[in-house]
Amino acid sequence: MSPGPAYRSFGTSWIEAPLPPVPPGEPASWLLLTDEHPVALGRAVALALALAEAGDEALSLPQDDLGELAAFVAERRVRGVVFLTGAPHAYHDPEDAQDLLLSVLSVVARLGPGVRLHLVTQSSGEPGLVFLRGLVRALAFDRPGLRASLVDCDARSEVEVLVRELRSDAPDDEVRWRHDVRYAARLTRVPLAGGVPAGPGAYAITGGFGVLGQATARRLADGGATRIVLCGRHGGPVALPGVDVVAVTGDIAEPGVAERLVAAATADGLRLRGIVHTPGSRWRAKVLGACRLHEATADTPPDWWLLYSSSAALFGAPGRTAAATADAWLDAFAAWRRSRGLPATTVNWGPWTADPLLDPMTLTEGLEALPAVLASGLPSVGIARLDTARVAARYPELTRRPFFSALLGEPEPPDSDPAIPRRPVNHA
Numbered sequence: 001m002s003p004g005p006a007y008r009s010f011g012t013s014w015i016e017a018p019l020p021p022v023p024p025g026e027p028a029s030w031l032l033l034t035d036e037h038p039v040a041l042g043r044a045v046a047l048a049l050a051l052a053e054a055g056d057e058a059l060s061l062p063q064d065d066l067g068e069l070a071a072f073v074a075e076r077r078v079r080g081v082v083f084l085t086g087a088p089h090a091y092h093d094p095e096d097a098q099d100l101l102l103s104v105l106s107v108v109a110r111l112g113p114g115v116r117l118h119l120v121t122q123s124s125g126e127p128g129l130v131f132l133r134g135l136v137r138a139l140a141f142d143r144p145g146l147r148a149s150l151v152d153c154d155a156r157s158e159v160e161v162l163v164r165e166l167r168s169d170a171p172d173d174e175v176r177w178r179h180d181v182r183y184a185a186r187l188t189r190v191p192l193a194g195g196v197p198a199g200p201g202a203y204a205i206t207g208g209f210g211v212l213g214q215a216t217a218r219r220l221a222d223g224g225a226t227r228i229v230l231c232g233r234h235g236g237p238v239a240l241p242g243v244d245v246v247a248v249t250g251d252i253a254e255p256g257v258a259e260r261l262v263a264a265a266t267a268d269g270l271r272l273r274g275i276v277h278t279p280g281s282r283w284r285a286k287v288l289g290a291c292r293l294h295e296a297t298a299d300t301p302p303d304w305w306l307l308y309s310s311s312a313a314l315f316g317a318p319g320r321t322a323a324a325t326a327d328a329w330l331d332a333f334a335a336w337r338r339s340r341g342l343p344a345t346t347v348n349w350g351p352w353t354a355d356p357l358l359d360p361m362t363l364t365e366g367l368e369a370l371p372a373v374l375a376s377g378l379p380s381v382g383i384a385r386l387d388t389a390r391v392a393a394r395y396p397e398l399t400r401r402p403f404f405s406a407l408l409g410e411p412e413p414p415d416s417d418p419a420i421p422r423r424p425v426n427h428a
């Protein structure tokens with residue numbers, strides 16, 4: 001048993017959070033930036049007009065002059081930088097989503113403290129836009145002075161609500177406007193219960209030769225799996241008692257590998273019961289690999305699909321922007337699939353080793369939670385050991401972030417009341 005608080009389950013919930021009144025003050029200057037998608041440019045023009053109507057000034061800076069950003073912001077006394085994105089379909093391809101991330105990061109790199117960064121999307125649930133929340137969470141640690149926020153509007157929200165959002169300067173950093181009603185994200189505990197072992201059938205694991213992939217394969221074998229297909233770029237022989245173990249060697253992000261994985265799992269008419277996607281820590285393998293699996297299973301969706309994400313996407317983490325954003329894409333992808341009636345669940349795993357934010361868990365502890373995670377019916381569940389008192393002492397500024405404030409202000413529940421059942425369970 002690891003020392004420290006019990007591991008628990010976490011998630012994000014959205015609460016109605018009306019804006020506070022706009023504080024009185026001088027007219028402000030806002031710098032509006034876009035990634036040059038025509039829809040984004042149109043939104044910037046509409047916002048500029050609405051800001052002018054409210055008495056503020058909207059500024060623009062051509063893409064070629066981005067090198068002058070810091071000086072421009074200081075000279076023009078810009079209160080906030082607003083980055084507006086285009087239509088959701090423009091970011092559906094993972095490469096386009098990654099380009100967007102790089103564009104935003106190049107703005108972040110040039111901004112000094114004292115100016116707030118607002119990312120404005122109209123995502124319609126598109127993972128290639130929703131994943132920007134992972135960047136906001138990472139920036140809360142790495143660039144707290146930016147007070148980065150993500151504001152997602154629906155098509156029915158008027159541009160005036162965005163003007164009020166900017167001018168009121170509310171501390172929420174993940175905001176959704178739906179039919180002109182404002183919601184803000186809060187980190188919450190998620191009670192989990194129940195769950196059933198895997199049972200006979202076929203299972204496929206990408207990253208199946210890695211640490212988590214192997215540990216998950218053992219759980220599935222203990223639970224009665226008939227066949228387990230392991231995928232990695234460099235596979236080796238693996239034996240699991242009583243299980244038909246098949247290796248599919250290849251890069252899951254390359255065309256055809258996911259199809260081979262599915263074909264190997266369903267050979268001899270076996271039913272594909274579950275998929276675990278855990279191929280290392282890079283954007284391409286995670287994100288493009290998930291897209292390939294999505295396409296390869298279009299006609300034969302599995303009963304369940306687990307995607308291993310990280311607590312970096314849910315809580316943020318210092319110095320882990322790459323993991324937070326790729327994993328936030330997986331989280332958003334799971335929600336996107338569910339909105340289409342397809343199975344998908346991400347697990348935002350906390351760390352297994354020493355970490356500045358969270359206490360480490362053992363692999364055994366973490367994997368115990370899988371049946372309950374799947375039974376929850378939620379798109380994403382965080383499993384981590386969060387010592388709220390330690391985190392609040394180490395990162396006091398987090399307690400002022402509404403996203404964290406409720407949880408970090410809460411006493412740790414007693415260990416006798418675990419969020420996750422402790423009876424021996426095999427796996428999902």
Ligand SMILES: NC(=O)c1ccc[n+]([C@@H]2O[C@H](COP(=O)([O-])OP(=O)(O)OC[C@H]3O[C@@H](n4cnc5c(N)ncnc54)[C@H](OP(=O)(O)O)[C@@H]3O)[C@@H](O)[C@H]2O)c1
Binds near residue numbers: 213
């Ligand atoms: N370990 C942790 O503390 C931790 C915590 C939270 C979340 N996670 C998440 O859990 C996942 C796995 O972690 P891990 O510790 O098991 O990592 P790992 O031991 O490095 O295993 C990753 C496996 O993925 C395979 N892989 C990499 N790229 C691939 C590709 N393009 N196609 C197919 N297979 C590929 C690798 O094998 P090849 O190189 O041979 O392909 C490797 O066997 C990661 O997504 C990580 O973000 C881990």
